[in-house]
Amino acid sequence: MGGRRGSRTQRKHFKQNRENVWKRPKTDSSSDPNNPNSNNPPWQPFATQNPSFDEYYKEQGIVSPDEWDSFMEVLRKPLPAAFRINSTSQFCEDIRSQLENDFMKSLQAEAAEGGDLEPIKPLAWYPDNLAWQSNFSRMQIRKNQTLERFHEFLKLETEIGNISRQEAVSMVPPLFLDVHPHHFVLDVCAAPGSKTFQLLEIIYHSAKGGSLPEGMVLANDLDVQRCNLLIHQTKRMCTANLIVTNHEGQHFPGCRSHKNILIGSETTNELEKSITQLLFDRVLCDVPCSGDGTLRKAPDIWRKWNGGMANGLHCLQIQIAMRCLSLLKVGGRMVYSTCSMNPVENEAVVAEILRRCGVSVELVDVSNELPQLIRRPGLKKWKVRDKGVWLASYKDARKLQRNGIVPSMFPSGKNYTDLTNKNKSEIGENVNSEDAVQLDDPVPSTDDLEEEISDLPLERCMRIVPHDQNTGAFFIAVLHKVSHLPAIQEKSASSQKKLSTRNGLHENLSDQATEEINGLEVSSVDGTDEKILEVASEVDKNISKIASEADERISEVTSDDEKISEVALEADLVDEPDEGSPESNSTEATQGAVDKKIDSAKTGEKRKLQMQGKWKGVDPVLFFKDETIINSIKTFYGIDESFPLTGHLVTRNNDANHVKRIYYVSKSVKDILDLNFRGGQQLKITSVGLKMFERQTSREGSSAPCSFRISSEGLPVILPYITKQILYASAADFKHLLQYKSIKFADFVEADFGQKAANLMLGCCVIVLRDAGKSLSDHIQVDTSTIAIGCWKGRSSLSVMVTAIDCQELLERLSVGMETEKNATLAPENHSELDEKQDMSGENGTSPEEQDVEAKKIQDINATE
Numbered sequence: 071m072g073g074r075r076g077s078r079t080q081r082k083h084f085k086q087n088r089e090n091v092w093k094r095p096k097t098d099s100s101s102d103p104n105n106p107n108s109n110n111p112p113w114q115p116f117a118t119q120n121p122s123f124d125e126y127y128k129e130q131g132i133v134s135p136d137e138w139d140s141f142m143e144v145l146r147k148p149l150p151a152a153f154r155i156n157s158t159s160q161f162c163e164d165i166r167s168q169l170e171n172d173f174m175k176s177l178q179a180e181a182a183e184g185g186d187l188e189p190i191k192p193l194a195w196y197p198d199n200l201a202w203q204s205n206f207s208r209m210q211i212r213k214n215q216t217l218e219r220f221h222e223f224l225k226l227e228t229e230i231g232n233i234s235r236q237e238a239v240s241m242v243p244p245l246f247l248d249v250h251p252h253h254f255v256l257d258v259c260a261a262p263g264s265k266t267f268q269l270l271e272i273i274y275h276s277a278k279g280g281s282l283p284e285g286m287v288l289a290n291d292l293d294v295q296r297c298n299l300l301i302h303q304t305k306r307m308c309t310a311n312l313i314v315t316n317h318e319g320q321h322f323p324g325c326r327s328h329k330n331i332l333i334g335s336e337t338t339n340e341l342e343k344s345i346t347q348l349l350f351d352r353v354l355c356d357v358p359c360s361g362d363g364t365l366r367k368a369p370d371i372w373r374k375w376n377g378g379m380a381n382g383l384h385c386l387q388i389q390i391a392m393r394c395l396s397l398l399k400v401g402g403r404m405v406y407s408t409c410s411m412n413p414v415e416n417e418a419v420v421a422e423i424l425r426r427c428g429v430s431v432e433l434v435d436v437s438n439e440l441p442q443l444i445r446r447p448g449l450k451k452w453k454v455r456d457k458g459v460w461l462a463s464y465k466d467a468r469k470l471q472r473n474g475i476v477p478s479m480f481p482s483g484k485n486y487t488d489l490t491n492k493n494k495s496e497i498g499e500n501v502n503s504e505d506a507v508q509l510d511d512p513v514p515s516t517d518d519l520e521e522e523i524s525d526l527p528l529e530r531c532m533r534i535v536p537h538d539q540n541t542g543a544f545f546i547a548v549l550h551k552v553s554h555l556p557a558i559q560e561k562s563a564s565s566q567k568k569l570s571t572r573n574g575l576h577e578n579l580s581d582q583a584t585e586e587i588n589g590l591e592v593s594s595v596d597g598t599d600e601k602i603l604e605v606a607s608e609v610d611k612n613i614s615k616i617a618s619e620a621d622e623r624i625s626e627v628t629s630d631d632e633k634i635s636e637v638a639l640e641a642d643l644v645d646e647p648d649e650g651s652p653e654s655n656s657t658e659a660t661q662g663a664v665d666k667k668i669d670s671a672k673t674g675e676k677r678k679l680q681m682q683g684k685w686k687g688v689d690p691v692l693f694f695k696d697e698t699i700i701n702s703i704k705t706f707y708g709i710d711e712s713f714p715l716t717g718h719l720v721t722r723n724n725d726a727n728h729v730k731r732i733y734y735v736s737k738s739v740k741d742i743l744d745l746n747f748r749g750g751q752q753l754k755i756t757s758v759g760l761k762m763f764e765r766q767t768s769r770e771g772s773s774a775p776c777s778f779r780i781s782s783e784g785l786p787v788i789l790p791y792i793t794k795q796i797l798y799a800s801a802a803d804f805k806h807l808l809q810y811k812s813i814k815f816a817d818f819v820e821a822d823f824g825q826k827a828a829n830l831m832l833g834c835c836v837i838v839l840r841d842a843g844k845s846l847s848d849h850i851q852v853d854t855s856t857i858a859i860g861c862w863k864g865r866s867s868l869s870v871m872v873t874a875i876d877c878q879e880l881l882e883r884l885s886v887g888m889e890t891e892k893n894a895t896l897a898p899e900n901h902s903e904l905d906e907k908q909d910m911s912g913e914n915g916t917s918p919e920e921q922d923v924e925a926k927k928i929q930d931i932n933a934t935e
């Protein structure tokens with residue numbers, strides 16, 4: 071269900087932001103490469119070359135010298151268009167069949183007759199023929215009728231949300247994530263959301279009988295504008311299983327709460343079912359990168375490209391990836407990906423992750439997965455280039471005093487001290503790295519650089535290069551979290567020392583920040599609930615002892631009573647097992663918990679604001695509990711008791727009396743919202759849930775018995791549970807509604823239907839398309855294939871509450887679907903009969919013009935709210 075409706079207002083709003091995916095750059099006929107009379111070379115808006123790019127990648131050896139030319143040749147060609155069918159769309163089957171049986175076959179036939187056309191084709195490695203590639207110029211589209219028809223088809227289905235344009239290689243990372251419908255998935259750098267869309271599709275795949283899946287996707291992005299784009303894109307999914315947040319990935323909050331995890335008496339304690347820490351089964355870490363894998367799509371990168379772009383992103387990429395690993399459950403899978411070819415953003419980052427995590431994370435060999443996808447193994451050796459100079463090891467960087475260069479950029483990941491004082495380090499002798507570097511050593515020339523080779527299994531990473539299968543480039547690494555990540559013990563120890571002074575508290579804050587940046591878990595409680603309990607009680611004891619000591623020490627350095635009580639108050643909140651890894655229930659780990667909590671107590675106002683859910687500029691997320699309104703909705707639409715409403719409705723408005731929209735959230739999302747409330751609203755949520763009910767604001771609307779209508783996004787989810795205000799129309803009447811938008815009761819082809827419509831209560835209602843052969847009195851079983859629209863039952867007519875484009879799409883789908891059942895109901899004479907009736911209807915009170923106004927009014931409600 072779902073996936074086909076979106077509001078017109080949003081479309082308008084994002085018109086400028088969204089790329090017009092099916093437009094190609096304009097070319098005139100004389101420069102068209104497919105025009106045999108063309109004298110000129112194709113017009114190139116950007117120079118597709120950059121000497122530093124050539125020099126850089128030749129030296130890195132990402133392709134062998136003998137394939138360099140074909141690599142560059144393909145890199146300079148425009149990228150074929152690729153698109154995916156939305157597998158959750160009601161019309162997925164129809165669309166795939168149209169592509170396979172109509173467009174592909176017709177184009178194949180034309181190509182066989184000697185045309186210069188390349189038929190569209192499914193991407194061999196993408197499951198179930200759901201992803202396709204096409205390669206046509208504007209000129210070809212203009213000249214060929216099939217292509218023109220295909221192009222119109224793509225435009226409409228994309229607008230509706232049944233098809234998404236996405237670069238072929240960008241579709242790869244979610245496929246390696248092994249997502250299941252019950253999984254909680256974090257997409258940490260998610261905007262503009264093409265992979266989020268895919269992840270949601272996988273979550274929905276095989277969800278039983280139209281019910282909501284157990285899992286969910288949390289899509290996060292640092293950039294709020296891009297978050298909005300993501301929200302817009304994913305609206306078309308009509309999903310209640312998505313949360314969108316706006317955080318820095320490297321500082322993504324670790325929501326946790328162990329409060330109320332016990333229920334029952336002391337002797338019969340049971341674990342509450344709710345989640346206590348926000349951890350994920352799967353994480354997609356599609357980090358910001360220099361993006362040279364998208365050169366074919368974004369040729370302006372040729373001009374801007376330089377090797378330093380990758381160096382500048384390397385540390386951020388590690389930080390984000392490490393934070394994600396700390397948010398991943400033990401046993402979970404994370405995919406790290408970039409659309410860059412550069413080893414400094416790819417293999418070097420993966421190598422550093424493996425070094426930091428030790429045995430707790432492994433790089434998974436996925437060579438058996440998606441065998442039809444051509445990819446190359448990750449590199450084991452590479453170099454770093456900084457300001458035009460090649461560096462083979464960190465030693466070179468030190469000699470040349472290259473401050474922006476860090477050891478982890480190199481294959482060995484070791485600094486000069488590590489290399490030269492290996493033995494000393496092993497026996498724990500403290501070595502000052504500054505002393506160890508011989509700054510006056512001669513700088514090696516490129517030829518005598520000492521080559522470093524990584525001893526990590528980096529060949530398990532994947533690099534997709536453009537000339538292998540006519541795509542863009544991408545890098546993907548699959549990581550498996552085997553056990554909890556190692557703690558930074560030194561940091562906890564040093565934190566302990568700093569606890570006793572105000573300055574110390576500030577330093578602790580920066581320590582905490584560093585830990586978060588490193589993404590290392592000082593502890594983790596992602597073990598079993600039993601473990602949480604054990605650790606919780608042990609940590610509780612230690613925390614209260616250490617916290618009171620801390621209070622004493624603080625009181626020694628401050629005479630400000632308010633400050634003390636503030637800390638004491640916050641220290642009260644620290645009774646959660648933040649810092650004690652279940653395995654290492656050490657004092658150090660416990661102390662870490664206190665450090666963090668005392669630190670957070672001292673962060674003052676900012677934190678307090680967050681505790682109230684007051685994220686600046688972001689509407690609060692509130693559970694909607696107004697029983698009067700909920701009951702009036704339930705009664706009006708006869709919503710079956712089996713549909714869980716209580717606890718699943720949220721609003722974004724503090725003022726319960728003026729709630730305009732009510733959103734529906736799945737059980738998984740509800741659990742996270744619950745946790746977020748318990749944990750002090752750390753999540754900055756920009757969007758959550760599926761818009762289910764909207765308040766009627768028109769004059770007629772506000773006089774209806776129920777002031778909320780069902781939104782078109784929410785309809786597919788609630789449809790099976792509606793027992794009132796619902797009617798089943800014949801194909802003829804359903805089509806007429808879509809065509810004419812508003813029909814007087816007396817004008818329906820099926821008079822009984824018109825009568826039933828007249829008997830509905832004033833307000834929103836649902837009109838379902840009846841299967842051929844079913845009569846108005848038959849029982850109709852609603853399922854995922856059921857086609858239904860929201861309508862407005864007015865005083866004299868029924869009007870659709872669906873946007874014009876959605877009406878158009880439905881009409882086209884119906885005509886494709888019903889081509890074989892050419893029944894008489896839509897014969898021309900019926901049309902004229904209807905037109906005639908409508909023409910005469912003015913006598914009965916509402917003129918056709920008035921009907922138009924009424925229909926428009928209803929649609930305007932849709933458009934403006």
Ligand SMILES: C[S@@+](CC[C@H](N)C(=O)[O-])C[C@H]1O[C@@H](n2cnc3c(N)ncnc32)[C@H](O)[C@@H]1O
Pocket residue numbers: 240258259260261262263264265266290291292293296317318319320356357358359390409
């Ligand atoms: C490669 S794009 C992601 C593409 C996206 N996964 C998709 O498939 O549509 C990288 C995204 O990371 C975001 N970003 C940049 N820095 C970030 C950070 N520190 N934390 C989270 N997101 C960040 C950017 O705004 C950008 O949207």
